[in-house]
Amino acid sequence: MTTTKIEDLPTVYNAAETEENIYKFWEDNNFFKADAKSPKKPFSIVIPPPNVTGVLHMGHALDETLQDILVRYHRMSGYEALWIPGTDHAGLATQAVVEKQLAKEGLTRQDLGREKFLERTWKWTNEHKGAILDQMKRLGASFDRTRERFTFDKGCSDAVKEVFVKLYEKGLIYKGAYIVNWCPRCQSAISDVETEYETEQGHLWEISYPLKGESGAIIVATTRPETIFGDVAIAVNPTDYKYSELIGKTVVIPLTGREIPIIADEYVDKNFGTGAVKITPAHDPNDFEVGKRHNFKPIWVIDEEGKMKACGEVPSNLHGLDRYEARKQIIKMLDDNHSLLRVREHEHNVGKCQRCNTTIEPLLSEQWFVKMEPLAKEAIAAVKDGRIKFIPERWEKNYLGWMENIRDWCISRQIWWGHQIPAYYHKVTGEMVVAKENPDPENYVQETDCLDTWFSSGLWPFSTMGFPNEETDDFKKFYPTSVLVTGFDIIFFWVARMITMGLEFTGKAPFSTVYIHGLIRDEKGQKMSKSKGNTIDPVVIINKYGCDALRFTMTSLCTYGGQDIKISDERFEYGRNFANKIWNASRFVLMNLDGVDNNEIDFSNLTIADKWILDKLNNVAKEVNTNIENYRIGETAHILYDFFWNSYCDWYVEIAKVQLQDSELKLNTQRVLRYVLDMSLRLLHPIMPHITERVWQLIPKKSEFKAIIVADYPVYKEELSFPEEAKEMELVFETIKSLRNVRQSFNIPMGLNFNIIIHAVEEEKPVFQAIESYIKRMAKVGEISYAEASESTAKKSASAVVSASKIVIPLENLIDFNEEIARQEKKLAKLEGERKSLSGRINNPKFVANAKPEIINQTKDRIEEILIQEKAINDLIESLKS
């Protein structure tokens, strides 16, 4: 690090310049690199891999900051800390990006062919792979880039094959025809968790199906008349008397005349619609189940593109028509035919593709599935028996609820960019072999479908450590990982699957703690999204306020309950102002260290103020450790902010200014100033890494550590505990505050020093004498003289009661005595109110009988205290009136 002259440091903290240099300093010194051979205890985190297509957003900023705080804290606390970065190949998302590029050239992926398309996508990926991680450097992320991984790299692909084949061999992966959520735009199946439901205003059409061979008809209500050609039956509830006569009879589908039976099935709700449902097994999940129960063959009438199929079942004028266009025409045809009896407005939920918001088409097709139930058992047990703990705890319920009702996971995707399913079909016989490699490329062709991206993400905590080889140094040292940090939105997508796969394939939970934080929202509480235009770009914030300001602000907003976090641009002023405060307090200390030696604090020569700040620091260190260990990061930020600003800057530094004037105290005061600054910076370092490193490097000191990032994290030390002195300091604060209050109340200019007379009670007099210099300087007092506590006070004075003593300020010409009387009476009234309430308690025998003894004593002590102060104030008022 370059040395800098303290006088040259700007009065405003320059975040941009500092951050760039500091990050480089860390990288150049390999501080982020973890050693798998280290004897230290391991602490490891794997990053939730961002999409390669992704750009940094506020969600990352929060997630990465929290991980970085944990990593830095543990690195400083004697752990071998490893944070593995990486990216996700994001099958559909990435493919979509490249396809969009192709479209500009007038091409489709089909034009290129699979091989060329993959080549092109790899090229794109290699060009963009590191981009988002580079952006994360701006966040100060101390991850180990030498271990960077990609969910589609060789190692991850090997892990995927290993897992797929093993699951298949165990019978936990199967291929089958099921109704899946089909996205006509993506041209692929998607899983249940990728489907989102939106309420839409639709219609409920009532259509009449005439009975065959007799008069009469059954009326069916449907929201999807275009599936009418795929009907295989009409179902009614077996207990529905309206229809009991009709069960078993045959009806005719309007428009085509195909005959279908009326059947009974419990699935039908008697009270909904007309109580009769058309059954279309190929295009509705519930109908599929009904169809299976009654052995109907499904009839496809809508194809993969969402268009009416050109088949015999569908009237030829509709062939190839988009489903919604077809719907309009069918309605018209039915109406013309007098089969349409009624249309009603109907609000219902429609499934949408999470990625592109296209309405999902339930479609019967051949897909690959993972049988989840047997795998879920252990994943449930691991959370129930405490091997894995969720923070906040309530997410456990959420996780368990989902796991206990888990459905099979559709893992095949009809895309090209991804892990191609390792199944091979014989070109002639069609025989299928599932294996890591093609058994005979001459005669076998590979399954064209790829795996869901989350399949490979689910292996992330161990595929990054060398799995399937469990003998690597990293695997042995760093697996299982320590904690997983993420938002609740991907508990099902990702967390649940990592737990499931980790337990199945490594026999261990991949992490012992899942730390779930809130989601970042805009100032109105809306989710940030590009389409809403309400996003805040973290890079913009960093440029404007600084990285440490961003980090500090965000962490200060993290609550233990993991509430969502509302942010706006201006909120980051909070962190920026704090960074600037740290900067300037540091400048002050550095400017006042001339002549200081490298020795430790001399404990035999400490003032009451020194002891107070050391005691305070000590307690803060204790609390901060406890809070970080318990993932109370927001609380940690508040404690440090309060300590540094309100205790260290507002009080100790001001006191130090007095002590620095005293030649006997100067040297030791410098040491205390330096020590407390050093320790404060260390405590703050995990949250605000750059500024703390920068300042720490500037402190003249003898240190065994090369940088704060690898310095020891402060912990509670018995020898720094001075509870008695800390309590005595209250007298300093109270005295100065009440004198300032008097000054302000009577508009006494700061330039005017006034004298005071302290009517001290005996035991407080030495304390007042010890703190005279502080009072003089900080409350702008001229002379201090003493009088007996019992002595009556000067008549024309303002005054203050501090603890049990009275402080009198003779200000004959400066104050309005009526005002002063009013001021005192107001205080008196407040005390009286409190005393009455407390006495009420003490006089209540039930309170005395039931309350804890220390509470009773506290109450009694407080009443004593109030009585003393009341008397003192009354005396003051007396002498003012006389």
Place this chain on the structure above:
RNA sequence: GGGUGUUUAGCUCAGUUGGUAGAGCGUCUCCCUUACAAGGAGAGGGUCGGGGGUUCAAGUCCCUCAACACCCACCA
């Protein structure tokens, strides 16, 4: 339909074993005091969503109602 969360100062929110409420911002007053005006000093501001209960004592525990937010399910 099931579940979770939220409701505390003008605004945004803290408040882990129950002991009469805190912060930041904003407001008002004073101050460019030799670290910092992105600052310092002082002040004002709340019947802790409504109702009921347990308790000597409830923002904190229980019940109930209301409003808002989100998650799961998906009755055509």
